[in-house]
Amino acid sequence: MDAGLHAPIPILRMFDVEATKRFYLDYLGCQLDWEEGEGDCPVFMQVSRGPLVLNLSSHHGDGTPAEPQALSLTTSRLSTPN
Secondary structure, eight states, rough: OOOOOOOOOOOOSSSSSHHIIIIIIIIIIOOEEEEEEOSSSSSSSEEETTTTTEEEEESSTTOOOOOOOOOOOOSOOOOOOO
């Protein structure tokens, strides 16, 4: 019987939205699933690449810096899609 449980999605803090997009979208090759917020409001977005899904937030209370995160990799080298 399926309990309806899914893998947790970590929330990571971002301080510069455009720099964050360059890193996750351009460098790591993630796709932008959705984005909310603009102007002076906090921005919250989700990026993904294969089974990796991350929520990124510019809200001061989300994803506190130095908060430990764990990612499981099947390879010791991350290839970028260039």
